[in-house]
Every structure is written in C-alpha cells, then in structure tokens.
Amino acid sequence: MKWGVWIWAGRGSVGAVPALPGQSRGKARRDYLTWLFARGILPPHGAYRCVQLLDLKGKVLICRNYRGDVDMSEVEHFMPILMEKEEEGTLSPILAHGGVRFMWIKHNNLYLVATSKKNACVSLVFSFLYKVVQVFSEYFKELEEESIRDNFVIIYELLDELMDFGYPQTTDSKILQEYITQEGHKLETGAPRPPATVTNAVSWRSEGIKYRKNEVFLDVIESVNLLVSANGNVLRSEIVGSIKMRVFLSGMPELRLGLNDKVLFDNTGRGKSKSVELEDVKFHQCVRLSRFENDRTISFIPPDGEFELMSYRLNTHVKPLIWIESVIEKHSHSRIEYMIKAKSQFKRRSTANNVEIHIPVPNDADSPKFKTTVGSVKWVPENSEIVWSIKSFPGGKEYLMRAHFGLPSVEAEDKEGKPPISVKFEIPYFTTSGIQVRYLKIIEKSGYQALPWVRYITQNGDYQLRTQ
Incomplete structure (x- = not known):
C-alpha cells in the first residue's frame, strides 16, 4: 500500500x-x-x-x-x-x-x-x-x-x-x-x-539534521505603536512583541525558554521581582501548551532554520521614546517655516539607530532651505514631506532642525487637514516592556554543547505625532 x-x-x-x-x-x-x-x-x-x-x-x-x-x-x-x-x-x-x-x-x-x-x-x-x-x-x-x-x-x-x-x-x-x-x-x-x-510525530522538523557547529539565535523584537495629539497627550500606545529564532542544531533537540513572566513570578512567590504581564500570546505549533499552562515554561522541539516562536502584545501606557515638538508658522501667500525639536527619552546608555523623522509639507511648497544641528534633511516632493535622518541618536539628547519653504501667491484651499509627523527608529539591546530571557536550555540525547545567542531590539511601529 x-x-x-x-x-x-x-x-x-x-x-x-x-x-x-x-x-x-x-x-x-x-x-x-x-x-x-x-x-x-x-x-x-x-x-x-x-x-x-x-x-x-x-x-x-x-x-x-x-x-x-x-x-x-x-x-x-x-x-x-x-x-x-x-x-x-x-x-x-x-x-x-x-x-x-x-x-x-x-x-x-x-x-x-x-x-x-x-x-x-x-x-x-x-x-x-x-x-x-x-x-x-x-x-x-x-x-x-x-x-x-x-x-x-x-x-x-x-x-x-x-x-x-x-x-x-x-x-x-x-x-x-x-x-x-x-x-x-x-x-x-x-x-x-x-x-x-x-x-513524523514532529511534523515541523526532519530527522537526521546535522551541523558542525550547533547554534541558536534568539531575537526579542518589540514594535511601539503610538499616537500623540497636537497638544501633547498620548491618545494610543501599545507594544507588539515577537520572539524570532534561527536554529542550527543537530538531531532532535528540546529547548526550554524562561521569561520574566508576571504570572510565573506571582505563582512562585517572586511577585516583587521585575516581571512583565504578557497579553494576546500566540505560540508556534511546536510549543507544548500544556507545559506552559502548568509552569509557564516554554518547551519545544524547534523547526530547523528561521521561524517565529511567539508573539505578544502589551496594551499599556508607553512613554514616547523619541519626542517631537513642532512649531509651524505659515505666512500667507509667501512662505512657511518649520522648527522641529527631537528629544530621545530613553536611557543614556542606549542609542537609536537610523532615525527618520517624516514631516509633511504643503503640496505646492517649493524653494526649500534647511538648517540642522545633526544629521541630514531631504525634501521628497512626490510624498509632500521632508525627511530628517539621524544615523545615531543617543539617549537623553535633544536636536533641532529648521526648514523654510516658499508658497505660491495664490493659496490653495486646505481640504485634507494636517497629516501627522511619523518617526522611524531602531534601538538595539533594549526593550520597552522590560521583557528578559532568563534562560535558554538546549537538551539533546547526544549531549553536544550548543551556543545560544540572545538579542533585544525595539523599533517603531505605527508611531505618529499630530501637529498644531
């Protein structure tokens, strides 16, 4: 048959x-x-x-x-x-x-x-x-x-x-x-x-996998969604997290991952320790859910290569990591001026990389002039915006950018309102939620030694600040 x-x-x-x-x-x-x-x-x-x-x-x-x-x-x-x-x-x-x-x-x-x-x-x-x-x-x-x-x-x-x-x-x-x-x-x-x-009993992993060097790479990636009103109030904030892995292990290893999960810490009498209460947790099919429900241990036989182990969300108040203050002065029938102040509101030992601040400008603006204390500024007329790029933005710093545009003598009617300022960034070795990997154990019957690598990254999600 x-x-x-x-x-x-x-x-x-x-x-x-x-x-x-x-x-x-x-x-x-x-x-x-x-x-x-x-x-x-x-x-x-x-x-x-x-x-x-x-x-x-x-x-x-x-x-x-x-x-x-x-x-x-x-x-x-x-x-x-x-x-x-x-x-x-x-x-x-x-x-x-x-x-x-x-x-x-x-x-x-x-x-x-x-x-x-x-x-x-x-x-x-x-x-x-x-x-x-x-x-x-x-x-x-x-x-x-x-x-x-x-x-x-x-x-x-x-x-x-x-x-x-x-x-x-x-x-x-x-x-x-x-x-x-x-x-x-x-x-x-x-x-x-x-x-x-x-x-196979484990359909997501083949038997007989062999590597000369056994390694596991684990990335904790958090995206910050933020919406700030024109008067500076945070209207919406949440953290969307993901734990992604790249697995290069021989045989059929079992991995056990421990996080500073609030439920676990409360159950074991460590409620005063720094912990995180995860919401909307979703696991890859390889995770043994019964084990997680019993003792909050994430135990699994991983697929080979790259996959997402779990995702989670924290619907909590988030302090804006990069704060933007904007002053926009529009002089009728002649010009418009921008003063943009960017401030990093995270610890000094951390640094945001590849920061981009996207500032909307009128469709009919022309003759741009820029002045900034750091980074570079580029006008993107097809998107009706200017992009202020800062390659490295350390914590606790504040930078200023000024822009000047000419306007046509006949002023167009503003029907579309004022689009918000959006910010892109990436902060390595840092998580907004405070989630931490307490341990990552690798168990395989042959007893080989494997190297686990853990990395933390915080990046922007839908990160917007409205203007006056």
Whole structure:
C-alpha cells in the first residue's frame, strides 16, 4: 500500500491517508474527505469553494476552484461591490452578491478572495488566507503582482497542497519546501510518498539534521505603536512583541525558554521581582501548551532554520521614546517655516539607530532651505514631506532642525487637514516592556554543547505625532 496526502487536524497536526494501488494522493485525499462527510465527521457546508488572487483592478491572476460549484464569473462582482461599499463607508471583510459570499484580504497590490455559497467558518477562512500570504512570501520573498505572474506553476502546486476540496491541508512552509521547490516539481515514476516530516510525530522538523557547529539565535523584537495629539497627550500606545529564532542544531533537540513572566513570578512567590504581564500570546505549533499552562515554561522541539516562536502584545501606557515638538508658522501667500525639536527619552546608555523623522509639507511648497544641528534633511516632493535622518541618536539628547519653504501667491484651499509627523527608529539591546530571557536550555540525547545567542531590539511601529 502506498500513502496519499494527509488530513489537517488542528494546530498543524497531520495524519497520513492510505491510498490504493494506482490511486493518486489527491484522489485518496478526496475519497477520504467524502467518507468523513458521509459519516458526519466533517460538515460539507463548513468548506469554502474557491480561492482567487486579483490585481488592484479586480483582474483575476490566479483562481483555484476546489468544489466546482461556484460560477467562475461570480468574482467579476467583487470589485464593483468593494468600491461601492468603500464609497459608502461601509466596507467590511465579508461581501455578498446573491448567494455568494466573498471573504477577502489585501496584501501589497493584491486581493486574496475566498468565495463560498454556504455558511463557512469565517475565522478558518481568514486564517487560511493569511497563511497563504505567509507561505507565498517565504517562497517568493515578496508577494506582489509581478511575483504571481512569474510563478504560476508553483503557485498552483502550492494551492493544491495547501487546500483540498475546500479544507486546509498542509500549511507549514517547511514541509511544503521539501517537495515543491522553485526549480520546479520533477515528475517521478511510481507512486510518490509524502515527505518524512508529514508522518513524523514532529511534523515541523526532519530527522537526521546535522551541523558542525550547533547554534541558536534568539531575537526579542518589540514594535511601539503610538499616537500623540497636537497638544501633547498620548491618545494610543501599545507594544507588539515577537520572539524570532534561527536554529542550527543537530538531531532532535528540546529547548526550554524562561521569561520574566508576571504570572510565573506571582505563582512562585517572586511577585516583587521585575516581571512583565504578557497579553494576546500566540505560540508556534511546536510549543507544548500544556507545559506552559502548568509552569509557564516554554518547551519545544524547534523547526530547523528561521521561524517565529511567539508573539505578544502589551496594551499599556508607553512613554514616547523619541519626542517631537513642532512649531509651524505659515505666512500667507509667501512662505512657511518649520522648527522641529527631537528629544530621545530613553536611557543614556542606549542609542537609536537610523532615525527618520517624516514631516509633511504643503503640496505646492517649493524653494526649500534647511538648517540642522545633526544629521541630514531631504525634501521628497512626490510624498509632500521632508525627511530628517539621524544615523545615531543617543539617549537623553535633544536636536533641532529648521526648514523654510516658499508658497505660491495664490493659496490653495486646505481640504485634507494636517497629516501627522511619523518617526522611524531602531534601538538595539533594549526593550520597552522590560521583557528578559532568563534562560535558554538546549537538551539533546547526544549531549553536544550548543551556543545560544540572545538579542533585544525595539523599533517603531505605527508611531505618529499630530501637529498644531
């Protein structure tokens, strides 16, 4: 007996589906799904029918109709409905036309649309669409219209493995990359077998991995989202964190990661120690959730290479790391002057790198003149902004920039309001939340020594300060 492809069973677990001699793995998979439907194990109405990738004009680039019961012309109604809802201000991620529902997301210059005639599990649909974006991005580096046009064959292969008969199947890119490569899919004689990782207890990691030098790199990356009003009040602030790893370890190692988690410290009587209360924690499928729930230890057998171990959020008051004060004087029919003061409000031992302060200017401004105490200033007329770049911004420092623009004698009516100032930065060896890696243990039966490396980075997210 040969083996067909596998059934998705939640949290990435998979099981092999047996195929009869002469039966393709796709046929085996569909027959098994039909058998599950007949016994009520999988409800037929839970599936969705068709996945399509559209350009910004609504033209279909890729279409995969999994059930064959949705008219291919139905997607022609998607873009007109989307534009109509957008004009009305009632746009939602689920649109309807007749008996067909469109569930969609936008990524770069693409729309990813799933269609269904019956009620479908909406959370599953959107999780799948975002997973498609992730897988395609890992294959093609950048997911956009051009990369779609250059990789039609591989994309259809991926869509056939990602989903079958309207149900998600293998969505782990590391497994997919074992048998769908960018060099093309070579046809083999005889019945193909699924990759070993599919039938392993640990589907995300292959057996027999060997490295001459065993190393683990762990990055704690926090993005700060901030919105400050024109009078200096913080309207919104949050920290979005991610722990990313690059694993180069031989064999089947088990890793144990300890953080200064508030729940753990409270449970063990260390409530006075410096700790962080994490919210909206999301783990990679390799993490043993039962172990984390019991003693807050993050225990896992990692995938090989690069992956995101976990993400988290802290909806808390954040002191602005880089504070901007702006004075804008507009002299009617002649000129506009800017005085921008930037101040770093983090510890002196830290330094922000590659700081960019984006200051909006009128569309009709011209004849720019700049003066700054540090860095460089550039006018970007196509974006109607000036960019003040500071390569190195130490903590506790304050810098000043002045700009002068000429204005036309006929003043245009200001209909668009005043866009906010936005700031980009990166601060190494620093986290806003105070999260710390207490330990990273590497356990492997051969007992080899491995080198763990930990790095902290804080960067801007959606970081905006409104002007007067």
